Amino acid sequence: MSGKTIFGQIINQEIPCDEVYSDKHCIAFRDIQPQAPVHILIIPRKEIDSLRSVELEDQNLLGHLLLVAASIAKSEGLDDWRTVINTGEKAGQTVFHLHIHIIGGRNLNWPPG
Numbered sequence: 001m002s003g004k005t006i007f008g009q010i011i012n013q014e015i016p017c018d019e020v021y022s023d024k025h026c027i028a029f030r031d032i033q034p035q036a037p038v039h040i041l042i043i044p045r046k047e048i049d050s051l052r053s054v055e056l057e058d059q060n061l062l063g064h065l066l067l068v069a070a071s072i073a074k075s076e077g078l079d080d081w082r083t084v085i086n087t088g089e090k091a092g093q094t095v096f097h098l099h100i101h102i103i104g105g106r107n108l109n110w111p112p113g
Contacts, residue, residue, distance in 0.1 A: 007043045007097035021072055025064050028072055028102075037105030038076050042069055048098040051087045069102050078104040082112075 009015045010027065017029035020040055031039040042065055048054060054062065066083070073081045081104030086093040 005095050005097045007041075007095055007099060008047065011043065011045055020076075021068060023068075025061060026068060028068065031101070036103045036108070038073075038078060038081070038102065040072055040076070040102040042072070042100040042102070044098055049096045050093060050098055051085060054098070065100055069100050073102050073104060076102075076104070078102075080104060080108075082108050084112075 006015065010017045010029065017027075019027060019029045021028035021042075024045070026042055026044050028040055028042040031041050044061055044065060046058070046061060048058065069083050073083075081102055084101040084103060085098070086101075
């Protein structure tokens with residue numbers, strides 16, 4: 001991992017985070033600009049820019065990330081939550097390292113944004 005994004009730097013332990021989960025495939029931590037009482041990011045340790053860049057070999061990793069998201073949401077006491085993956089700048093992606101947002105702890109209106 002080159003550590004070229006802030007998430008790469010977190011994975012490389014170059015900058016700290018408020019970690020809530022870690023395994024050999026991913027790390028999860030609290031967002032520094034939360035949009036709800038619970039706002040956690042899950043990032044794969046593998047450097048992937050966005051969903052546009054995933055390949056067939058990533059299918060198990062992607063499934064793992066979603067299972068981790070559900071487990072974390074439940075451990076945070078959430079019965080309802082939103083899981084978000086922004087893909088591309090126009091969709092709101094600001095860090096170009098694939099990441100999943102877990103957002104909850106308040107009513108979430110629709111449509112978002």
